[in-house]
Amino acid sequence: MRFAVSALALAGALALASAHAAHAAWSDYKDEQEIFAVVPGDDGPREVKIWLVVLDDQGFIRTRNTSWRPALENGADVVLKIQGKEIPIRAIPVKDPDVYNRVNEAYTAKYGVTPHVFLSVMRPFMGPWNVYRVEEK
Numbered sequence: 001m002r003f004a005v006s007a008l009a010l011a012g013a014l015a016l017a018s019a020h021a022a023h024a025a026w027s028d029y030k031d032e033q034e035i036f037a038v039v040p041g042d043d044g045p046r047e048v049k050i051w052l053v054v055l056d057d058q059g060f061i062r063t064r065n066t067s068w069r070p071a072l073e074n075g076a077d078v079v080l081k082i083q084g085k086e087i088p089i090r091a092i093p094v095k096d097p098d099v100y101n102r103v104n105e106a107y108t109a110k111y112g113v114t115p116h117v118f119l120s121v122m123r124p125f126m127g128p129w130n131v132y133r134v135e136e137k
Contacts, residue, residue: 025136026059029082037061038079038086039068047081052134053106059134060103061091072132080134091132103131 029035029052036047048068053060063069071078072091080087094100 026054026134027057029059030054032082034082036081037068038081039071040076040078041067050080051107051111052080052082053103053110055099055102055106060094060106060131061134062103062107062129062131064129069130072130088137089134090137091134094131094133099133100129100131104129 032052035050035052037050038045038047046068048066050061050063061072063072070076073093075090078089078091080089094103
């Protein structure tokens, strides 16, 4: 009986440790600039260079009305390539306005103002940002 209780406690501790490790992994990529999303395309998978920010140990990506956005929203197999690793992801749309604004501020802080000035001019033609929290599948 004591062995079963000890084994159960150990299994629970290992599950918590592995959940924490998966959750904290996004922090390892917070400074990374070379990130690619591998998305399905008409002629097979294709790579798209993207930007990623990390807030509170969670990864966030964003896109406008791009050709690869539907893959994020329809649950297609999307993989992020970061530091030579391939990470299958699930993209969860961010609905909370405070988180949405914090993510956009983090993008400006990480990638600078210039791309944002250009994109803000183009915004009427491109639509608003679509912001997603990413989880490893």
